[in-house]
């Protein structure tokens with residue numbers, strides 16, 4: 001074949017994504033069906049992958065007991081925000097159509113192992129689980145209802161942090177949710193916070209770290225600012241396991257790492 005002859009067309013191979021799941025931690029490839037069957041847990045490294053809010057609720061709440069509340073509370077676009085890639089309203093509407101959720105936290109009453117509870121579960125697929133004004137409002141209202149009905153609060157967090165598109169109104173939710181949880185504690189009710197992969201930014205800096213008991217799943221990423229931002233600020237190399245669930249447990253930021261299969265039984269025991 002001469003140098004100037006046109007290259008033969010590459011054979012078309014169907015995208016590997018459709019068949020294989022790739023563990024985000026150890027990069028192992030496995031059949032997607034194996035990944036799903038294993039409850040999105042990597043059989044090689046025990047990384048606990050992301051679940052949707054509905055999958056998580058099905059695993060934690062007693063069957064048939066979950067009753068969703070505050071569905072009428074959703075995002076608000078006070079700033080009419082848009083950036084180079086489009087406007088906030090179109091992006092969030094596309095997310096609603098894709099996920100079927102209309103905020104980044106799904107809230108409801110339920111029973112867990114026979115104990116009544118107020119359960120909130122964040123969904124990372126909804127705008128990166130970002131903390132918007134609707135998210136904060138749902139959590140604040142959940143605290144109020146929990147106090148009125150004497151229900152302990154359980155929140156599963158998964159979030160990249162504050163929702164930039166809502167500006168200061170998003171940041172305000174950090175104070176608002178923290179105050180609401182303060183009132184819950186004043187009423188003598190427990191709050192169990194489960195930090196799942198990833199819980200970062202404004203969520204880790206507010207309600208996710210305020211649990212009477214803070215637990216996490218193996219290998220979850222938990223932190224505030226990202227590794228690169230910190231390294232560039234302090235001009236030091238951070239440890240490899242920095243911001244991992246295991247590192248945080250070792251340094252006392254987290255009370256316990258709980259395997260997914262044990263999570264429901266653990267929460268039920270704590271509620272009991």
Ligand SMILES: [Zn+2]
Pocket residue numbers: 023024025026027028042043044045046047
């Ligand atoms: Zn893995």
